[in-house]
Amino acid sequence: MTVQLSPAHVAGPQSSMPLPTPRGPVGEALLRLLTGAVTDPAALHDAVAATLAAPAGSWLEHDDVQVALTCMYELHYRGLDGVDDDWEWQPDVLAARAALERVVESELRERVTVAVPQETSAAAVAAALFALASSDDGPSMSRWIARRAQREHLAELLVHRSVYQLKEADPHTWAVPRLGGAPKVALVEIQSDEYGAGDPERQHAALFAQAMRGLGLDDTYGRYVDHVPAITLAHPNVMSMFGLHRRLRGAIAGHLAAFEMTSSVPNRLYGNGMRRVGLGADVTEYFDEHVEADAVHEQIAGRDLAGRLVEQDPTLGADVVWGAAACLALDGWWAGHVLGCWEADASSLRLALT
Amino acid sequence: MTGRDDERVRPVRITPCPDGPLLVRGPVEVVGADGVPVPARRRTVALCRCGGTAAPPWCDGTHKVNGFRTADPEPEVQAGRPGATVER
Numbered sequence: 203m204t205v206q207l208s209p210a211h212v213a214g215p216q217s218s219m220p221l222p223t224p225r226g227p228v229g230e231a232l233l234r235l236l237t238g239a240v241t242d243p244a245a246l247h248d249a250v251a252a253t254l255a256a257p258a259g260s261w262l263e264h265d266d267v268q269v270a271l272t273c274m275y276e277l278h279y280r281g282l283d284g285v286d287d288d289w290e291w292q293p294d295v296l297a298a299r300a301a302l303e304r305v306v307e308s309e310l311r312e313r314v315t316v317a318v319p320q321e322t323s324a325a326a327v328a329a330a331l332f333a334l335a336s337s338d339d340g341p342s343m344s345r346w347i348a349r350r351a352q353r354e355h356l357a358e359l360l361v362h363r364s365v366y367q368l369k370e371a372d373p374h375t376w377a378v379p380r381l382g383g384a385p386k387v388a389l390v391e392i393q394s395d396e397y398g399a400g401d402p403e404r405q406h407a408a409l410f411a412q413a414m415r416g417l418g419l420d421d422t423y424g425r426y427v428d429h430v431p432a433i434t435l436a437h438p439n440v441m442s443m444f445g446l447h448r449r450l451r452g453a454i455a456g457h458l459a460a461f462e463m464t465s466s467v468p469n470r471l472y473g474n475g476m477r478r479v480g481l482g483a484d485v486t487e488y489f490d491e492h493v494e495a496d497a498v499h500e501q502i503a504g505r506d507l508a509g510r511l512v513e514q515d516p517t518l519g520a521d522v523v524w525g526a527a528a529c530l531a532l533d534g535w536w537a538g539h540v541l542g543c544w545e546a547d548a549s550s551l552r553l554a555l556t
Numbered sequence: 557m558t559g560r561d562d563e564r565v566r567p568v569r570i571t572p573c574p575d576g577p578l579l580v581r582g583p584v585e586v587v588g589a590d591g592v593p594v595p596a597r598r599r600t601v602a603l604c605r606c607g608g609t610a611a612p613p614w615c616d617g618t619h620k621v622n623g624f625r626t627a628d629p630e631p632e633v634q635a636g637r638p639g640a641t642v643e644r
């Protein structure tokens with residue numbers, strides 16, 4: 203049987219990320235190096251050193267740093283347009299990334315603190331994570347969407363989310379070979395669903411791309427990186443950092459648990475907001491799918507992934523809870539920015555959607 | 557290999573989730589009151605047992621907001637706020 207794929211399907215899954223526009227000296231030096239405009243890495247090291255030496259309000263909201271990290275991490279996913287894949291393991295780029303990661307992680311450790319779980323049974327860890335997720339008092343994007351969003355807000359929402367959702371699940375997949383036994387099986391069970399359970403069209407990233415097209419957006423991978431502020435890039439960047447460091451395997455497991463635990467109810471509200479403005483099933487399918495899927499995933503992630511991981515290795519307990527709390531915090535900071543703009547009748551994007 | 561082989565020898569496994577759904581793993585067919593099978597879109601499904609779901613028979617997370625409590629032996633959640641401190 204021949205399957206006729208639409209151009210959007212063909213372009214989506216294989217394409218590398220268009221080169222983002224740098225937002226400062228680090229990104230500029232990085233892209234000049236990666237594209238071969240210069241061969242000496244000294245400029246990159248100098249730019250990183252100078253940037254990190256200067257006082258910054260927040261590294262998570264630092265445009266130059268977050269764009270540079272987005273490019274560095276992308277080398278591990280689908281690559282950057284016109285950039286040789288060998289750069290993925292190039293020591294100068296890795297050293298620069300490590301320097302940026304250090305300040306990002308220490309800011310996150312400072313701003314998000316958790317109590318170390320005393321009870322390390324899987325059930326207790328799951329209960330603690332559910333309690334953490336339900337006690338989250340961050341601003342509610344989903345309620346705003348359900349009640350007030352117009353089409354342009356929904357388009358902006360999808361633009362922000364597209365940075366991660368077009369590679370949905372990939373950062374957590376890095377954890378698979380780092381886990382063993384029950385937590386590994388649980389992670390793969392969740393990821394199988396995320397990747398369509400055998401059906402490429404049901405991949406969550408593919409359903410998300412379909413929703414983007416339904417709203418008239420371009421579903422090209424990485425198409426809107428230039429449009430979104432640093433705080434939007436920060437969350438997927440932190441996921442990549444958690445996923446790419448074996449040391450942070452507890453954090454990536456906890457992150458996934460919190461992500462799944464704050465999904466089914468909000469996604470129902472997103473779908474309702476979309477139906478309210480007359481959008482069809484092509485757009486709402488992604489959100490409706492997550493209502494049911496994540497009601498399953500949150501149970502598996504809480505008990506069998508995060509819970510059993512802490513049971514296996516109680517020393518990971520603190521990072522599991524911290525990774526979960528970091529997920530909620532990053533989502534809250536992002537929502538605070540976006541809702542703040544919308545309440546002021548302004549766009550939450552850096553560039554207008556054309 | 558798809559892993560389906562072991563389902564033939566392994567019984568369906570049902571896990572009651574504290575304050576939540578029944579997680580069902582295995583080759584089950586859920587049939588509505590009218591006898592028509594309810595299509596399941598995933599291998600592991602969660603059956604609502606709080607009665608509050610808007611997508612019966614599946615759990616849709618409503619149990620987390622309608623105060624549903626089960627009698628499962630519950631682990632002690634640590635005293636005080638389980639939560640994190642987040643600087644906003």
Ligand code: FES
Nearest residue numbers: 604605606615618
């Ligand atoms: S048990 Fe989850 S909605 Fe009823």
Ligand SMILES: [Fe+2]
Nearest residue numbers: 370396406492
């Ligand atoms: Fe998903």
Ligand SMILES: [Fe+2]
Nearest residue numbers: 462495496499
């Ligand atoms: Fe999920």
